[in-house]
Amino acid sequence: MKPGNIPVPAVRRLSLYLRQLDNLWRDDQRTISSRQLGDALKLTDAQVRKDLAYFGQFGQPGIGYNVEELIARIRGILGTDRMWNVLLVGAGHLGMALSAHRGFARKGFRVVAVFDDDKAKIGKRVPSLEGVTIQPVEEIARAVREKDIRLAIIAVPGEAAQGVTDRLLAAGVRGLLNFAPVSLDVDTAVAVSSVDLAVQLEQLSFQVGAAASLEDVKK
Amino acid sequence: MKPGNIPVPAVRRLSLYLRQLDNLWRDDQRTISSRQLGDALKLTDAQVRKDLAYFGQFGQPGIGYNVEELIARIRGILGTDRMWNVLLVGAGHLGMALSAHRGFARKGFRVVAVFDDDKAKIGKRVPSLEGVTIQPVEEIARAVREKDIRLAIIAVPGEAAQGVTDRLLAAGVRGLLNFAPVSLDVDTAVAVSSVDLAVQLEQLSFQVGAAASLEDVKK
Numbered sequence: 001m002k003p004g005n006i007p008v009p010a011v012r013r014l015s016l017y018l019r020q021l022d023n024l025w026r027d028d029q030r031t032i033s034s035r036q037l038g039d040a041l042k043l044t045d046a047q048v049r050k051d052l053a054y055f056g057q058f059g060q061p062g063i064g065y066n067v068e069e070l071i072a073r074i075r076g077i078l079g080t081d082r083m084w085n086v087l088l089v090g091a092g093h094l095g096m097a098l099s100a101h102r103g104f105a106r107k108g109f110r111v112v113a114v115f116d117d118d119k120a121k122i123g124k125r126v127p128s129l130e131g132v133t134i135q136p137v138e139e140i141a142r143a144v145r146e147k148d149i150r151l152a153i154i155a156v157p158g159e160a161a162q163g164v165t166d167r168l169l170a171a172g173v174r175g176l177l178n179f180a181p182v183s184l185d186v187d188t189a190v191a192v193s194s195v196d197l198a199v200q201l202e203q204l205s206f207q208v209g210a211a212a213s214l215e216d217v218k219k
Numbered sequence: 220m221k222p223g224n225i226p227v228p229a230v231r232r233l234s235l236y237l238r239q240l241d242n243l244w245r246d247d248q249r250t251i252s253s254r255q256l257g258d259a260l261k262l263t264d265a266q267v268r269k270d271l272a273y274f275g276q277f278g279q280p281g282i283g284y285n286v287e288e289l290i291a292r293i294r295g296i297l298g299t300d301r302m303w304n305v306l307l308v309g310a311g312h313l314g315m316a317l318s319a320h321r322g323f324a325r326k327g328f329r330v331v332a333v334f335d336d337d338k339a340k341i342g343k344r345v346p347s348l349e350g351v352t353i354q355p356v357e358e359i360a361r362a363v364r365e366k367d368i369r370l371a372i373i374a375v376p377g378e379a380a381q382g383v384t385d386r387l388l389a390a391g392v393r394g395l396l397n398f399a400p401v402s403l404d405v406d407t408a409v410a411v412s413s414v415d416l417a418v419q420l421e422q423l424s425f426q427v428g429a430a431a432s433l434e435d436v437k438k
Contacts, residue, residue: 011425015418019400023377041402078421079428086420093347097316103400103417109424128312150427151420158242174430175423177416181238181322183260191426193419197396198322199234200412201305201370202297204394205328206230207410208369209298211393 006077010051016041017051018074025067033064080108085147087173089164090155091116091126091134094179098153100128109151113143117160137164141171151175158182225296229270235260236270237293244286252283299327304366306392308383309374310335310345310353313398317372319347328370332362336379356383360390370394377401 006014020040024032034048052059052070055077059065075081086109088095098104099111114126115137126132135143143149152173156164161180168176175191178184181199184192225233239259243251253267271278271289274296278284294300305328307314317323318330333345334356345351354362362368371392375383380399387395394410397403400418403411
């Protein structure tokens with residue numbers, strides 16, 4: 001099956017399976033049943049089997065899946081069986097924390113270039129990244145070309161995000177992880193994943209408030 | 220309509236409408252049509268009207284919605300018409316960046332306490348938060364009680380996350396924004412929003428890879 005034909009929710013679950021499998025592997029578990037894999041993620045074993053069947057049948061009845069093989073297959077599908085060079089725009093608090101995020105390297109993502117438009121920051125070394133200094137955004141196109149970069153992380157204020165986006169796409173970047181609190185206007189061929197930290201909390205405040213008002217109703 | 224009866228995707232869109240409306244308000248726009256609001260978010264005007272109808276009819280035909288009134292209504296629904304005290308566990312790079320995140324305060328979330336289990340960090344001041352020092356995790360229950368905290372941000376390594384979660388829930392926290400790369404095991408009454416930064420990039424690498432392989436197919 002072509003990767004493009006796997007539904008988006010299934011692709012999200014593949015990431016969760018992979019995370020779970022990586023943890024099992026570290027704990028020396030070598031085989032796993034669909035039920036065990038589902039339990040940890042609160043999914044039925046039927047759902048797990050269906051998702052994994054997108055890339056062929058290879059679990060063994062009564063034994064389950066070989067953890068190592070399953071990790072390799074999922075990585076192959078997700079495209080993280082190779083290293084990706086990633087660039088980061090925005091060297092503020094969040095950007096610097098992201099540049100130091102060890103989880104990225106573990107999954108095969110390497111932040112190889114950092115950009116900002118603040119002259120006071122340009123030329124400074126990024127403490128967490130060996131040999132990386134903060135460059136002006138005008139250098140983005142050159143870095144994308146020289147380092148074969150397809151993915152970028154945007155950690156700039158909302159008002160700067162669209163300009164940065166336009167520059168990234170013109171340079172050939174094809175996937176954006178956006179932390180700026182705005183909706184980006186991009187071509188449909190571009191992959192965008194947005195994380196608005198404040199919106200995440202807002203959704204929780206809704207749920208906690210709604211649960212509280214339901215309790216009031218029950219009383 | 221009770222908040223608990225609004226479907227989850229509609230609640231997510233309310234946050235996006237609110238973000239858009241806040242921007243419009245800052246740009247001195249005082250009324251907006253459902254079409255304008257939808258265009259910016261790539262939604263149809265019918266969808267916008269349907270979502271906003273969950274809390275009563277109040278747009279005016281030919282004029283549209285009053286921006287200020289709509290902001291107030293959505294904040295009321297989402298529960299951000301008041302301030303929320305929030306606590307943060309994990310004073311590493313990401314935790315410190317989150318403590319400095321200005322977007323939280325803008326939406327009504329105030330980080331009032333920070334915890335870590337690293338003795339070397341305890342007692343240190345949090346630079347971005349006036350009067351806040353890093354406390355040991357054993358102090359969580361007291362802080363929750365004294366500061367009436369319902370929401371917590373978890374920015375600890377994966378292996379520490381479930382222990383921290385259990386402690387938070389025992390203390391009375393009801394909503395968790397989880398940055399640790401694990402699935403938390405919680406009671407269904409607890410609201411959890413998870414942001415796994417590496418998984419976000421992994422999903423992009425899939426999409427960018429899938430788009431590239433589709434291009435191969437077309438050639």
